[in-house]
Amino acid sequence: MLMEEDIVDKFYQYTDHPKLLQAEQPFAEILSSSGITSSDVQESSILPPGYGNHTGTASMVSGFLPDEVHNPAFFLNGTVAPEEPISSTYMSMLSSMAFFKGMEEASRFLPTHDGLVDDRGRQNMFDIDGDPMEACLGRSSKEIEVLVHTDSKEEDTTVEMSDLLILYPSEMMKGRGDKAAQQSICRKAPRVRCSAWQMMVADLDTLLIRCAEAVANSDRRRTDDLLKRIKRHSLPTGDATQRLAHYFAEGLEARMAGTGWQLYHSITAAKRASIVELLKGYHQYMATCCFLKLSIHFSNKNIYNAVAGRKKLHIVHYGVNDGHQWPELLRWLAGREGGPPEVRLTGITSPQPGLCPAKQAEEAKCRLSYCARQFGVPFKFRAIIARLEDVHAEDLDIDPEEVLVVNNLFHFRTLLDESLTFDTVNPRDLVLNTIREMRPAVFVHATVNGSYSSAFFKTRFREALHNFTAQFDMMETTMPRGNSKRLLVERDVFARCALNIIACEGSDRVERPQNYKEWQAQNRRAGLRQLPLDPDIVEILKEQVREQYHRHFVINEDGRWLLLGWKGRVLYALSTWTADDASASQLA
Structure with a gap:
């Protein structure tokens, strides 16, 4: 019966059955003896203590009730008015009220940990002992790359949350370190829907690959949108992934604008202008790599x-x-x-x-x-x-x-x-x-x-991404982030090569x-x-x-x-x- 299309109609034809009404009668007597009033309905809530007022919940509860429930004559001192016949509609209303009353009683036993429990009593997605990726996305790690459209308010929330994830990856994702500091970060992070979570945890590598596909298809609108997201979380002085994303985004932007050769030429000229500093960076690179x-x-x-x-x-x-x-x-x-x-x-x-x-x-x-x-x-x-x-x-x-x-x-x-x-x-x-x-x-x-000499741009981009990911990870492991010589080597050696591979074609692409x-x-x-x-x-x-x-x-x-x-x-x-x-x- 559950697989039939008219399941709803077939279900409601049994609501007036005498045996069903007889089974519901004891519950009605229990509710009547507990003294439920209209004020109880208005004050009931499914939220645990400390989660704001109950106005929204009362409105939600009242939305489940028939119109006659709001009539004061409907209840008299916790008992049903004798002039009202007992109907299936009334019994359904009582069942709904029993459900919400039970939820209110149960919520008193739910733990509260400074906002680490959500509005359904589950562990919050930002609980430092849990995996926020798995909590929201389940086992499908590929869904991490899904991009969804949200309204402007949710977009702002997503940006703020993704900033926290990118800027504080160890505190937000690893579940290690100072617990108080992580809880502090969690309190700053507003709760968002799962679809928004998918967007804000999209990793930079995935965004770069999607952006390269958009560039290959000459989809300027999507390219601009993805570049905006990448640039929001990439910078030349961040961690290895952020640095790589910064330079690769520059290459994609130059390729889309048709200015790859000019940019490569300017970086090469600047390299010769700072030959002394480059030699210092060369010796630092030799010592660590x-x-x-x-x-x-x-x-x-x-x-x-x-x-x-x-x-x-x-x-x-x-x-x-x-x-x-x-x-x-x-x-x-x-x-x-x-x-x-x-x-x-x-x-x-x-x-x-x-x-x-x-x-x-x-x-x-x-x-x-x-x-x-x-x-x-x-x-x-x-x-x-x-x-x-x-x-x-x-x-x-x-x-x-x-x-x-x-x-x-x-x-x-x-x-x-x-x-x-x-x-x-x-x-x-x-x-x-x-x-x-x-x-x-x-x-x-x-x-x-x-293997990033392919004539096909998307294939070449993926191979270059894998290769330079290892290069930037090596620099991240062997040299401190604040080292100016590291920045020099990454910009004048790695970034220069990557730019030519990504943004140039034909005889202008000299890195093969x-x-x-x-x-x-x-x-x-x-x-x-x-x-x-x-x-x-x-x-x-x-x-x-x-x-x-x-x-x-x-x-x-x-x-x-x-x-x-x-x-x-x-x-x-x-x-x-x-x-x-x-x-x-x-x-x-």
């Missing part, structure tokens, strides 16, 4: 081993930048038994927006020449300012008596891929073919392990990393052969991570790759290669 330092040590130790017993060394470095890698190697070579070799360094630098590569190369030359003189190492420096794919083996003046080493630390991520070179050989293959023609003793290949497995296949196609990892070097680097860095840093081997990461996510990969037909004398 192992990725760059291990990569430099890996490269320098392999080069040092390659030149053992030889008198001349030629290093071809793609992306010489400031030359900060080489003083350490020059010092090692200066202390080598038998004296240092002659060192020739050729730096190949691509023109970049907002930078002056010729000036940068000249500064690197002066700095490294000074270091070499101090260490007593014969040193020559040459800079080539050109696109990497435009430099050929014959441009490098290769001397057969020299030990030739090719070095790349993450610079190949800026090479264009086949998505923009349909009718020609893509720049990556051109550069790898040039390296094979050089026939180096060692090609040190360090790559950013990222790929998975290390893809590089492995591409290197082999170009005629390069991967060399085994030196176990002594690997052990030294692993020991360095264990002794000097945070326990969440990861260093592992996969085949002939040395993988570096954070909390299980591989962020960088290191390997060594040589030409497939290299002679044994070159490998000595």
Whole structure:
């Protein structure tokens, strides 16, 4: 019967049944003997003590009663007036009154904890011993991303509540710490409906993904609404999630406005204007994060081993930048038994927006020449300012008596891929073919392990979000929030790359990393052969991570790759290669 559509009509046809009226009669006598009056009805309430007046409840109760109940003649000293016949309507009214009277009696036994019990006697959603997410949303964590429309008053309440959740996540969500402080925060948080709760606890990652989808669909209205919500809870000086959301929101906004390249250009120019501060941030980053330092040590130790017993060394470095890698190697070579070799360094630098590569190369030359003189190492420096794919083996003046080493630390991520070179050989293959023609003793290949080079924006955005989430979490764990150098590195390194990935397309998108497995296949196609990892070097680097860095840093081997990461996510990969037909004398 409960599954039938006319259940309501069928139910009410039994209300006048004699047996039903006979069963209800004892309850009517109990109610009559208890002396219920109209004033009792007006004063009854289902709210526990301390929850305001009862006016709203009285109105709610009276809404359940028939009109004749409000007639004073209907009740006489707690008994029914004799002239009124006992009807099913009257019996239904008495049952309703009994229900509310029982609720009032039961509410006296409900606990009260400074507002931590709601109007139905349940534990409040903000109880510090409970899980507010589960209390309101149940087990469906995906519902967290649901956005609903509310009126202006509820919207203001939602904003205030979400501010508390974002600004005080540990107090509001973890259920740990000072209990009095958490109760204080809970008292400030107004109670809202479950639908509003879903909106205000929507995490920033979900909002960013929804916003990226709106940008991809050119939905300006929804994009503006989501950006407004994201910006409300993101800032460059907050926690890791807030910082990431701040910069990613900037990228989405610039992409929607079509100003991504201009913004990327301005950040790059500002970076060069603060080179001194950037170097300070670089040293702070090296001290707390192992990725760059291990990569430099890996490269320098392999080069040092390659030149053992030889008198001349030629290093071809793609992306010489400031030359900060080489003083350490020059010092090692200066202390080598038998004296240092002659060192020739050729730096190949691509023109970049907002930078002056010729000036940068000249500064690197002066700095490294000074270091070499101090260490007593014969040193020559040459800079080539050109696109990497435009430099050929014959441009490098290769001397057969020299030990030739090719070095790349993450610079190949800026090479264009086949998505923009349909009718020609893509720049990556051109550069790898040039390296094979050089026939180096060692090609040190360090790559950013990222899969956010997809031509499809939404796929690229999701992958970039996962990768940079690990980067910002690493900074949050290893450096204090108030550290100005941390802010500098995040803005000028991470945010700059993320902005280009999100806001730029075509040739303007210069950040194009790929998975290390893809590089492995591409290197082999170009005629390069991967060399085994030196176990002594690997052990030294692993020991360095264990002794000097945070326990969440990861260093592992996969085949002939040395993988570096954070909390299980591989962020960088290191390997060594040589030409497939290299002679044994070159490998000595």
